[in-house]
Amino acid sequence: MSKAKVLLVGMGGVGSIAAYSLEIAGKSEVTAVVRSDYDTLIKEGFELQSCDFGKVDVFRPTNICKSVGEAVSKHGPFDFVVFTMKNTPDVQPLNPFIEECYHDDLGIVLLQNGYGIHKAVLEEFPSAYVISGVTMISSTLYGRTVKQVAPESVKVGVCDNGKTDYGKQEKKCKEFIELYSTDKNDVTFDENVNYTRWRKLVYNATVNSSCALTNVDIGRLELFGGIDSIVRPAMAEVLAIAKSDGVELPESIMEFMIRSDDGEWYAPSMLVDIRKGNYTEYQVILGNALDVAKENGIAAPVLTVLYNLLHVIQWRTMEEKHRFTLPEKRPLPQDNFKIEFK
Structure with a gap:
């Protein structure tokens, strides 16, 4: 029996463990698209220090490429494309990557943070098989070392496109679960993707954001008073927004x-990104949730402040990465100055 061909985009902390799980399960040939760590x-290779798999001195996926185009030309077509890269639509939308590997039977797996991340995909690919993967793992990449401190638990469900027979979409979703499951991880079918996305947002929109902005891990955030003063009020707002969206979280x-x-x-993902000088996923984690709050008339002052502060940091990072250049003389409001991206 031939192995399924899986294209995996993003070999960070989550992506590396996902690639290893897919490879060790023995039913997939993984082609990884890697940019900065190529x-x-x-x-x-990467060293894995994993609570699930133990210590792996050297790990490489079967194939390693620098771009989706190269991967398709050398190893495609693929049965599934799995996105584990940071979800930063304000910097790098997913759809251009999908365009390069898309065909009618492709399974598009969004193993990423955030809420409502499937919507942009279905707008451009309305009949696509889009699969939502919500992972709880606590895994980070520093240098060439991937450290996983919590067992991997993944909820995988269908993002119904409303056009293709739902049974076919569910079958495609369960095919991926079969490929991804090992005796070490916990990968299950999720009938309520919306609930699971909101549930994870209770952590990411609050703990993750607060750690990133204060530059302390969650242990220090608690010891220094940030849990009670920032995180709990923000969590209450997430629960209220989710309820307005039809999701009742306890x-x-x-x-x-x-x-x-x-x-x-533990340093959450956005804190790791800040410390590395990388972009953060503030838009899909906070921005999309605040869009729901605005639409449904839910007040969210704490989340709004967190979002606006992270927005400024994102633009600071863009300047540091030379996405644009500011003039020597500071523009004033009456100058109607607009930033031009390179």
Whole structure:
């Protein structure tokens, strides 16, 4: 029996464990698209320090490419494309990547943070098989070392396109679950993707954002008073917005998320991005949720402040990465100055 061909875009903390899970399950041939860490992965491979798989000195996926186009030309067509790259639509939308590998039977797996991330995909590819993957894993990449401190649990469900028979969409989704499942991880079919996305947002929109803005891990955030002053009020706003969207989350989820990294000085993903000088996923994590709040008339002052501060930091990062150049003389409001991207 031939192996399924899986294209995986993004070999960070989540992507590396996903690639390893797919490879070790033995039913997939993984082609990874890697950008900044390409040379490291080719020459040295990644070291995994995983609570699920133990210590793996050197790991490389079957194939490694620098772009989706190169991957398709050398190893395509693919049965699934799995996006584990940072979801930053304000910087790099997913749809151009999808265009390069798309065909009618392709499974598009969004193993990424955020809420409502499938909508832009279905706007351009209305009959696509879009699969939502929500992972709880606590895994980070530093240098060539991937450290995973919490067992991988993944909820996988259908983002119904409303055009293709739902049974076919569910079948495609369950095919991916079969490829991804090992005796170490917990990968299950999720009938309510919307609920699961909001549930994870209780952590990401609050703990993740607060750690990023204060430049402290969750342990220090708690010891320094940030949990009670920032995180809990923000979590209450997430629950209120979710309820307006038809999702009733129990209040107990707040304490569960706060305690989810107990025993570790854990730095959440956005904090890692800030420390590396990378872009953050503030738009899909906070911005999309605030769009729902605005539409449904829900007040969210804490989340709004977190969003606006992260927005400024995102633009600071764009300037540092030379996406635009500012004039030597500071423009004033009456100058009607507009930033032009390179």
